[in-house]
Amino acid sequence: MSDSDTDEDFDQFVDRMSDLTENDSAQNRAGEEEGDGSVALEFAGGPETRGLRTTATSDSLGHVTASEGLSVRRGDHQIIGYVRSDTRDALRLGDYIQIPYPGRENEAHAELLTEVIEIGYEQRADIDDKSDIRRGIDGETIDERQYVQAAELDPIAIVEGTDEDDLERSTVDRVPKPFTQIYEATGDAFLQTGLNLPDSGPFVGHLAVGGERHPPDDPLAFQLPDGTGSASTPAIYTHTLVTGSTDAGKTHFTKNLYRQLATDQTYEIATTDGGTEDRMLGMVIIDPEAEYSGLGDDPNAGDLPDDVRRRLERQGIEVGGINTGACGLHDLQTFAPVVDGKTTPAINNIREFGVPFELVRSNPELIMPFDPEPPTREAIRDCIRSYFAAAAAPTYDGFIDYLNDNEDALQTRHDINQNMWRGMTRRVDKGYFSDVFDSGTQSLTDISNELFQPGRVTVVPVNHLGDPEDMEMRLVVMAMLTYIVENKLATDDPDPNVADTPLLLGLDEAHEFLGDTSTVQTRSIVQSFRRIAKRGRKYNLGLALVTQEPTDIDDQIRSQLRTRIYLQLEEEIAEDVPIPGRYAPEDLATFSQGQAVIKAPNVRPVEIRGLNHPVVRHD
Numbered sequence: 001m002s003d004s005d006t007d008e009d010f011d012q013f014v015d016r017m018s019d020l021t022e023n024d025s026a027q028n029r030a031g032e033e034e035g036d037g038s039v040a041l042e043f044a045g046g047p048e049t050r051g052l053r054t055t056a057t058s059d060s061l062g063h064v065t066a067s068e069g070l071s072v073r074r075g076d077h078q079i080i081g082y083v084r085s086d087t088r089d090a091l092r093l094g095d096y097i098q099i100p101y102p103g104r105e106n107e108a109h110a111e112l113l114t115e116v117i118e119i120g121y122e123q124r125a126d127i128d129d130k131s132d133i134r135r136g137i138d139g140e141t142i143d144e145r146q147y148v149q150a151a152e153l154d155p156i157a158i159v160e161g162t163d164e165d166d167l168e169r170s171t172v173d174r175v176p177k178p179f180t181q182i183y184e185a186t187g188d189a190f191l192q193t194g195l196n197l198p199d200s201g202p203f204v205g206h207l208a209v210g211g212e213r214h215p216p217d218d219p220l221a222f223q224l225p226d227g228t229g230s231a232s233t234p235a236i237y238t239h240t241l242v243t244g245s246t247d248a249g250k251t252h253f254t255k256n257l258y259r260q261l262a263t264d265q266t267y268e269i270a271t272t273d274g275g276t277e278d279r280m281l282g283m284v285i286i287d288p289e290a291e292y293s294g295l296g297d298d299p300n301a302g303d304l305p306d307d308v309r310r311r312l313e314r315q316g317i318e319v320g321g322i323n324t325g326a327c328g329l330h331d332l333q334t335f336a337p338v339v340d341g342k343t344t345p346a347i348n349n350i351r352e353f354g355v356p357f358e359l360v361r362s363n364p365e366l367i368m369p370f371d372p373e374p375p376t377r378e379a380i381r382d383c384i385r386s387y388f389a390a391a392a393a394p395t396y397d398g399f400i401d402y403l404n405d406n407e408d409a410l411q412t413r414h415d416i417n418q419n420m421w422r423g424m425t426r427r428v429d430k431g432y433f434s435d436v437f438d439s440g441t442q443s444l445t446d447i448s449n450e451l452f453q454p455g456r457v458t459v460v461p462v463n464h465l466g467d468p469e470d471m472e473m474r475l476v477v478m479a480m481l482t483y484i485v486e487n488k489l490a491t492d493d494p495d496p497n498v499a500d501t502p503l504l505l506g507l508d509e510a511h512e513f514l515g516d517t518s519t520v521q522t523r524s525i526v527q528s529f530r531r532i533a534k535r536g537r538k539y540n541l542g543l544a545l546v547t548q549e550p551t552d553i554d555d556q557i558r559s560q561l562r563t564r565i566y567l568q569l570e571e572e573i574a575e576d577v578p579i580p581g582r583y584a585p586e587d588l589a590t591f592s593q594g595q596a597v598i599k600a601p602n603v604r605p606v607e608i609r610g611l612n613h614p615v616v617r618h619d
Contacts, residue, residue, distance in 0.1 A: 062151075070178060288508050296321050296322045296331075337460065396433055488541045
């Protein structure tokens with residue numbers, strides 16, 4: 001048979017099937033009008049398809065096929081959809097598809113929500129397409145009708161009910177019927193129920209497919225659980241990771257997320273006086289690049305057009321600087337740590353504070369940014385205890401003077417030999433300790449009621465102290481982290497400003513401070529964070545860690561970050577990251593700015609897209 005004969009036969013087959021479809025539909029419609037009980041058969045969608053109702057509002061994309069198997073099983077499924085030639089251009093990897101089930105007596109209407117995880121072509125017959133003389137391969141026109149397009153569908157959940165306000169989600173335990181029509185899932189209520197998305201809470205981004213917001217006309221908001229309704233634990237206490245490479249949009253994304261948390265919502269907290277109170281969230285943001293003070297101001301002119309602002313506000317998205325009155329009772333204050341020889345950042349209305357040596361009383365590890373031998377470590381601790389017992393107004397310089405003035409007595413009291421003494425004093429007598437401790441006119445402990453309070457967003461820029469590797473910056477950041485965690489964990493006389501405030505601790509460049517355990521100082525803080533990360537709700541402390549090196553964060557801490565947001569990542573980094581869902585490292589490497597994969601507690605990993613515009617000032 002010639003090529004032209006094959007093409008002619010195929011065209012006749014397509015025309016004949018089209019005629020049959022039209023005739024069957026017409027006959028069934030006529031049967032309905034005559035009341036003979038016939039069921040409408042519509043291949044192009046509609047409220048009734050092969051006797052199966054659907055809540056989908058779109059036309060059918062094709063149908064379920066069983067030609068290569070059709071099954072659901074524990075942990076694995078095989079559902080393939082045949083995609084009609086006139087709908088193929090619309091289908092994308094990651095699209096959400098719904099498939100109706102046959103009705104059951106005395107049971108709610110049910111449909112299966114699935115995701116497209118593979119799309120491919122298969123030959124209809126023994127056709128050779130390796131020649132340019134074949135029909136349809138002329139450089140301008142491609143005849144796809146010679147091929148079948150199939151989509152592998154991954155079941156997500158069964159959605160039961162037809163009333164948008166009363167849908168329920170259940171585990172996939174039924175196989176759809178062969179030839180059942182498949183539809184793009186675009187209904188908000190259907191998607192929200194099937195994906196188990198919260199219907200209230202802080203806005204993170206919009207549901208997306210292939211980088212485009214979904215559904216296209218009215219994208220669905222992805223919100224974090226806020227502890228209301230069926231969400232028993234607010235997402236802030238289950239901890240958040242935002243990761244992405246340089247220029248992936250981490251700061252833009254994170255600023256918009258922080259702004260959504262600055263609301264009048266309250267959180268119940270057990271206070272140190274034995275009672276309970278509902279208090280607003282306090283936020284402390286450690287800012288190595290001095291980027292987050294802009295949270296207090298409106299976006300720069302032109303960054304947020306008026307029509308976009310109005311649209312976001314209609315959607316319930318928080319817009320406007322924290323200090324502009326746009327967010328109710330929250331306010332923002334920038335506090336810069338003072339270090340001798342370092343110039344405070346030029347930020348409007350900035351306040352200063354110093355790190356008191358007093359913190360070393362209960363945290364001697366702060367002056368051990370090294371890993372001494374155990375006898376030396378104990379000698380340092382013994383001398384610190386002796387100094388604080390003797391000093392009325394302890395300072396770092398006073399501690400060094402105390403060591404110099406009481407060398408013989410301390411060696412005798414604590415059984416320290418001369419070699420150990422020299423090793424100890426050499427380690428604790430450092431210029432950067434003197435520069436950091438006790439600088440400025442007011443200390444962290446003096447103004448803790450201002451740094452840590454419900455409704456306050458405290459931004460602590462540390463870029464003026466150098467790079468994260470510089471000892472001044474590391475010591476200041478470690479002192480701040482230690483103070484917060486110590487007073488959240490303490491059971492004996494904690495600072496009530498920390499203990500009695502629901503806190504979110506935001507830490508940019510988190511891998512620089514919560515990964516290394518090679519020194520006593522870093523090991524101590526990592527161990528404390530491991531403890532608090534496991535019981536965030538108990539201690540009313542949530543973590544928001546931002547990094548471009550997620551694998552450098554301590555494994556035990558990272559495992560407790562239950563809301564994980566992956567923006568664009570270089571492939572070599574993404575290869576070592578446990579990317580949720582079915583996304584591969586090469587997928588993340590090609591993401592555009594603001595495109596992300598998110599895994600939140602009790603929610604299937606999905607793709608989202610953050611806002612294109614900043615809702616606060618973003619320079």
